[in-house]
Amino acid sequence: MSKPQLPIYAGPILQILQMAKRSLTHLEQGGDIVKIGSGFGDLLNDTDIRADQVMGRCIQKAISKSCEGLVARVSVEGLGDFYVRKKGLWVCVDPIDGSLNYKTRGRTMGNPYTAVVTVLSKTEGATFNDVVFAAVLDLRPKSSDLWYAWRDGRRDSKTQMMAWLNDEEISTSTEIKLDPGSQVIMTETYYPANREKLLKLFDGQKGNYSRVGSAAYEMAIVSSGNAIAFICCSQKNHELGATQLLVRAAGGVAVDWEGNSIVSRPYDFRAQTPIILAANQPIADELVSRMRALGL
Numbered sequence: 001m002s003k004p005q006l007p008i009y010a011g012p013i014l015q016i017l018q019m020a021k022r023s024l025t026h027l028e029q030g031g032d033i034v035k036i037g038s039g040f041g042d043l044l045n046d047t048d049i050r051a052d053q054v055m056g057r058c059i060q061k062a063i064s065k066s067c068e069g070l071v072a073r074v075s076v077e078g079l080g081d082f083y084v085r086k087k088g089l090w091v092c093v094d095p096i097d098g099s100l101n102y103k104t105r106g107r108t109m110g111n112p113y114t115a116v117v118t119v120l121s122k123t124e125g126a127t128f129n130d131v132v133f134a135a136v137l138d139l140r141p142k143s144s145d146l147w148y149a150w151r152d153g154r155r156d157s158k159t160q161m162m163a164w165l166n167d168e169e170i171s172t173s174t175e176i177k178l179d180p181g182s183q184v185i186m187t188e189t190y191y192p193a194n195r196e197k198l199l200k201l202f203d204g205q206k207g208n209y210s211r212v213g214s215a216a217y218e219m220a221i222v223s224s225g226n227a228i229a230f231i232c233c234s235q236k237n238h239e240l241g242a243t244q245l246l247v248r249a250a251g252g253v254a255v256d257w258e259g260n261s262i263v264s265r266p267y268d269f270r271a272q273t274p275i276i277l278a279a280n281q282p283i284a285d286e287l288v289s290r291m292r293a294l295g296l
Contacts, residue, residue: 055095098214134242180207188232219243
């Protein structure tokens with residue numbers, strides 16, 4: 001399928017992300033802690049670093065200006081909301097997902113840290129199905145990886161959706177049988193409750209259960225076929241909003257731990273959602289079946 005004409009705001013948003021990435025190379029003391037305990041939900045020990053706030057303000061201001069007349073609200077994790085007009089697009093930004101990876105970066109390429117943008121077609125009563133554009137940019141200087149996805153907001157969720165990595169169309173894995181020994185499964189292990197459930201889910205089974213410290217990156221690689229699934233019992237929506245569109249647009253599915261599609265769920269930028277992002281429906285069904293059998 002040929003690449004469609006993307007909405008007029010897509011180009012400026014992708015350019016702004018690249019601009020923000022370049023600004024990181026000139027930021028001194030970006031890893032300094034600015035605030036602790038500013039999280040939401042159960043993230044009472046969430047940590048903000050200087051780079052988060054500098055990047056966030058840069059992206060918020062640039063999007064508000066470049067997309068003037070289209071954007072109604074720009075929400076930035078750690079900074080709050082900036083209202084531009086009453087009606088229009090709602091842009092949600094996580095400036096740096098994987099702050100610890102950024103803080104501990106060194107001479108090597110290191111673990112990924114990413115910038116995430118989610119664009120919804122409306123600000124009030126929005127659901128995950130109202131996400132019409134998404135982007136995840138690897139912020140590491142030695143990486144140029146950029147995932148982005150688009151859905152025709154004028155039509156329902158089953159019509160035209162596409163996803164790209166570095167301008168090449170991507171698709172999820174076509175393997176329909178779960179085999180952790182030969183596939184990569186991204187598992188969010190930061191939260192003890194999630195970690196304990198995952199241990200039960202794959203108890204006694206050898207496999208490639210991975211975590212790299214940036215949930216957005218871990219979910220994005222499901223869309224490009226590098227991982228078969230991502231599993232988390234409490235994933236933050238400011239990353240999930242973008243990545244669920246990436247995975248769905250690439251041919252995958254996004255369901256909760258009971259197997260229900262999250263498409264019709266209300267989208268709350270500051271909430272968390274139990275999620276399975278899977279390469280396809282059979283993989284999701286097998287994971288859900290295992291969970292039900294174990295009472296997870």
